[in-house]
Amino acid sequence: MDPVVVLLSGGLDSSTLIHYVRRRLDVGPLHALSFFYGQRHDRELKAATAQAALADVADHRVMDVADFGTLTAQGSVLTNPEVAVPDLDSLSASERTQPPTYVPNRNMVLLSIAAAYAEAIGAVDIYYGAQAQDEYGYWDCTTDFLARINQLLALNRRRAVTVHAPFVSKRKMEIVTLGAELGVDFSQTWTCYRGGARSCGTCPSCAERRQAFSDAGLPDPLD
């Protein structure tokens, strides 16, 4: 069977995804792909490495695109060390449709690189962990985005690569529930955008995670 590529950030969604792909789908060897793009929460990459090993992948690459963070630092608090990550509570309604933690065009960049990697190793399927955000939205995590990136990739004259996002309509609470069913070790995931030694609990990403575990009626081992 052809290899498949799984984008693995080390967060809750992609960590659950890789175990979902491994156990629930009938696919070939997994090639996990992570990125250092200058994110201040680069400790997520340790979690990614742990999850890749737990999912028994054939290969795990961490691609260095640090320059991407430099290039886009004006556009995001995630890659700009000089600007603080805001609390979710402090975001206005308009900020929630595209909050300051958004990194300009990041998902298209990462998926484009994943598609290149897939093409080079003979894979035609890419999995990524986009989910239906509960608290705020990113344009590059939607079904429209998915449909249009696949329309673009379909033009390839060799075997076209397809991006799959099995969680795109799932709420985060459902992902926590699914992860628990799959036995995902949530203690080896990383979510906090602030990148400190412990999760802050109040940044947009932590707040969303906290709510998801609460809604699922499960304890978060990182608490």
Added chain:
Amino acid sequence: MDPVVVLLSGGLDSSTLIHYVRRRLDVGPLHALSFFYGQRHDRELKAATAQAALADVADHRVMDVADFGTLTAQGSVLTNPEVAVPDLDSLSASERTQPPTYVPNRNMVLLSIAAAYAEAIGAVDIYYGAQAQDEYGYWDCTTDFLARINQLLALNRRRAVTVHAPFVSKRKMEIVTLGAELGVDFSQTWTCYRGGARSCGTCPSCAERRQAFSDAGLPDPLD
């Protein structure tokens, strides 16, 4: 006026493009963007720097994505130092529709990064030098590719970025003619895929350049 982003490889097409955008279009400050992606012909980046200066850009960045070359080395002779670049004459008809010098999904990766950069600096227009290849074709240099990448980018909820390829229907000979009209210093461009100290004259890229100058009735200062 808003800044604009110009992809600049240092080859014939993008070098002509940047002077075309500067002199023929009514646009704001130019931000040139080049990439080191592990290409064996990285001497093109010296040409890019020279052309950026000649076009009086506001900024020129060379982004390091060397890991991209490593990740895709199995898929292209341009980023794999262990495989020789073939002569154009040796390519079969099927290879000409997608030759071994194709780099998997490279243009989508570079344009995605350019779109991120544009978004971060407040630009909404990106220019790139895709042209109608005379001798062989790449799926990611077509009008269909351009239309679909713009349909994808249009989903952005902030100001959407648009990719423009003013030469997409031009033959290379027409670009040489236009470059000569604009006074482009062709001695400061680089085309050869083999990356030696002098142009080889027979790789697919050199062969195409040679034919273009010949058809335009102009001498190539690199000959």
